[in-house]
Amino acid sequence: MTATTLPIIDIGPYLDPAASAEQRQAVSRALDKACREHGFFYLVNHGVPQDLCDRVRAQGHQFFQLPEEEKRKHKVAGNFRGYKHFKDIIIRGRASLNEAIAFYPPVNCYSDGIAQGVDPTSPSATLPTMPDALGSQNSWPSDEFRAATEEYRDLVLKLGDRVLSAIAAGLGIGDSFRDWLLDPTWSIRFNGYPSLTGTDTEKAGDVSLGAHVDYACITILNQDPESASLQVMSKSGEWHKVQPLPGAFVVNTGKMLSLWTCNQYPARLHRVVHRDEKPRVSVATFIDPRFNAVIGPLPELAVPGEEPIKYTPKTFGSHLVDQLRIYSAMQQKQVS
Numbered sequence: 194m195t196a197t198t199l200p201i202i203d204i205g206p207y208l209d210p211a212a213s214a215e216q217r218q219a220v221s222r223a224l225d226k227a228c229r230e231h232g233f234f235y236l237v238n239h240g241v242p243q244d245l246c247d248r249v250r251a252q253g254h255q256f257f258q259l260p261e262e263e264k265r266k267h268k269v270a271g272n273f274r275g276y277k278h279f280k281d282i283i284i285r286g287r288a289s290l291n292e293a294i295a296f297y298p299p300v301n302c303y304s305d306g307i308a309q310g311v312d313p314t315s316p317s318a319t320l321p322t323m324p325d326a327l328g329s330q331n332s333w334p335s336d337e338f339r340a341a342t343e344e345y346r347d348l349v350l351k352l353g354d355r356v357l358s359a360i361a362a363g364l365g366i367g368d369s370f371r372d373w374l375l376d377p378t379w380s381i382r383f384n385g386y387p388s389l390t391g392t393d394t395e396k397a398g399d400v401s402l403g404a405h406v407d408y409a410c411i412t413i414l415n416q417d418p419e420s421a422s423l424q425v426m427s428k429s430g431e432w433h434k435v436q437p438l439p440g441a442f443v444v445n446t447g448k449m450l451s452l453w454t455c456n457q458y459p460a461r462l463h464r465v466v467h468r469d470e471k472p473r474v475s476v477a478t479f480i481d482p483r484f485n486a487v488i489g490p491l492p493e494l495a496v497p498g499e500e501p502i503k504y505t506p507k508t509f510g511s512h513l514v515d516q517l518r519i520y521s522a523m524q525q526k527q528v529s
């Protein structure tokens with residue numbers, strides 16, 4: 194299998210207030226090309242300290258090395274938040290050899306009322322339906338884990354805002370995306386991959402994480418530098434390895450961005466096959482629209498001559514809850 198050559202985007206000018214308009218436009222053009230043609234790119238000069246990226250992954254390694262019963266203490270009611278064992282992650286009918294622990298924004302608003310201690314006049318208390326599907330609150334393995342992850346999250350969300358600003362400028366829609374992306378819904382998932390080598394692949398499946406597209410706007414991936422285990426499907430339908438690039442994030446576009454851009458930026462299939470002996474950890478930050486933003490294809494991005502996309506606009510929150518229900522139903526069907 195060959196390694197893919199992904200574009201390398203230097204986001205520096207979008208982080209540097211002294212950069213010129215021309216420098217920024219060049220970044221936006223490069224991003225536009227990368228999103229149209231690949232849906233995946235390396236992001237360099239991103240300003241998130243390497244030491245912090247390494248520390249966050251190290252917390253993941255430490256957690257995944259814990260005994261099973263310790264990890265299962267971080268299972269959280271609901272579908273996605275908290276710890277999940279690989280046996281619970283079924284994609285297209287196959288179990289994946291993967292485990293994960295995921296964190297979401299705090300839930301403040303349930304169908305039966307507002308969480309204790311939340312100001313009823315605050316914006317988060319007036320969101321239409323905070324998802325009970327996200328279940329309860331985050332379960333942090335330790336104070337150090339939480340501190341490193343929250344420091345990392347804050348920087349990565351700022352970076353995500355800059356990347357999406359640059360993408361919006363490249364699409365020529367200026368800041369109209371702001372309405373969607375102020376106060377984005379985020380989630381951070383730590384993925385743990387034991388080696389596939391030596392496992393009963395018939396039972397475990399021959400992939401670590403099955404082929405999928407992300408439903409986020411963009412995903413910012415921080416991965417161990419040693420192994421090229423992430424694979425991306427090319428336009429001609431072949432799998433290509435993504436070689437980690439030291440100091441770079443791998444960023445990919447998801448279904449939300451493809452919906453928003455009327456499929457001009459398609460979401461690309463990817464999967465993980467980890468055969469190296471050492472376990473691998475990746476930390477994926479998914480950046481999505483604000484919970485109560487009304488989402489749908491942007492009319493100004495409709496492709497002339499093509500059928501308009503049929504989509505009834507709805508809030509991102511209800512879309513997310515629908516997605517979680519679909520995944521949950523799939524899992525229950527497969528596990529039972």
Ligand SMILES: O=C(O)CCC(=O)C(=O)O
Nearest residue numbers: 382384407423465475477
């Ligand atoms: O671990 C990786 O390289 C990819 C993870 C991924 O695709 C995901 O979490 O959605």
Ligand SMILES: [Fe+2]
Nearest residue numbers: 405406407463
């Ligand atoms: Fe993914």
